[in-house]
Amino acid sequence: GAGVSQTPSNKVTEKGKYVELRCDPISGHTALYWYRQSLGQGPEFLIYFQGTGAADDSGLPNDRFFAVRPEGSVSTLKIQRTERGDSAMYLCASSLDPNNEQFFGPGTRLTVL
Amino acid sequence: AQSVTQPDIHITVSEGASLELRCNYSYGATPYLFWYVQSPGQGLQLLLKYFSGDTLVQGIKGFEAEFKRSQSSFNLRKPSVHWSDAAEYFCAVVSKEETSYDKVIFGPGTSLSVIP
Numbered sequence: 705g706a707g708v709s710q711t712p713s714n715k716v717t718e719k720g721k722y723v724e725l726r727c728d729p730i731s732g733h734t735a736l737y738w739y740r741q742s743l744g745q746g747p748e749f750l751i752y753f754q755g756t757g758a759a760d761d762s763g764l765p766n767d768r769f770f771a772v773r774p775e776g777s778v779s780t781l782k783i784q785r786t787e788r789g790d791s792a793m794y795l796c797a798s799s800l801d802p803n804n805e806q807f808f809g810p811g812t813r814l815t816v817l
Numbered sequence: 818a819q820s821v822t823q824p825d826i827h828i829t830v831s832e833g834a835s836l837e838l839r840c841n842y843s844y845g846a847t848p849y850l851f852w853y854v855q856s857p858g859q860g861l862q863l864l865l866k867y868f869s870g871d872t873l874v875q876g877i878k879g880f881e882a883e884f885k886r887s888q889s890s891f892n893l894r895k896p897s898v899h900w901s902d903a904a905e906y907f908c909a910v911v912s913k914e915e916t917s918y919d920k921v922i923f924g925p926g927t928s929l930s931v932i933p
Contacts (some may be wrong), residue, residue: 746923802918
């Protein structure tokens with residue numbers, strides 16, 4: 705079956721602009737996670753959704769970052785007033801339930817000029 | 818808080834040689850440990866995991882890892898490396914006691930190069 709997909713695969717934007725990154729989880733997976741991976745580092749947790757609600761958003765770096773999952777499936781990570789330091793690979797993962805293996809998407813590489 | 822260290826930033830091995838990637842974790846109770854591989858342009862793929870039981874775990878692509886509680890280590894090994902194994906490898910730990918879900922903490926990664 706289809707795995708986790710993320711669009712776009714690459715996004716180049718200018719400092720100060722707004723961006724949206726989309727994640728399509730595996731069908732039936734109730735848990736969804738966003739991670740950010742800076743160059744040369746491991747992924748860092750941003751936010752976890754169980755169903756439609758953000759159960760843990762402690763990893764979001766500041767209030768410019770926001771994520772939604774309105775119907776409990778697709779999720780969108782939104783970044784306002786982008787800064788050059790936001791440049792990174794943004795990874796999405798989903799799992800059948802919160803205590804099961806997480807399956808990762810290919811990521812969206814965000815570059816802020 | 819839990820943490821994961823991978824002492825080797827980059828390793829180069831010859832094709833056919835053996836491989837060992839080091840991983841150390843900091844966690845009080847018995848951790849849930851993972852190794853992931855990330856190839857360029859690809860997502861993270863789970864190689865193997867340790868939850869309990871036999872401390873030597875087998876994974877995909879001929880990889881294995883050994884959990885050593887006394888050393889707080891979970892090193893990844895492969896007896897004979899193939900050129901296609903060139904990738905970034907991440908060790909990760911999950912706390913089953915601090916959160917109600919699997920919050921994965923990743924190490925910084927080890928980049929593996931394979932020379933013919």
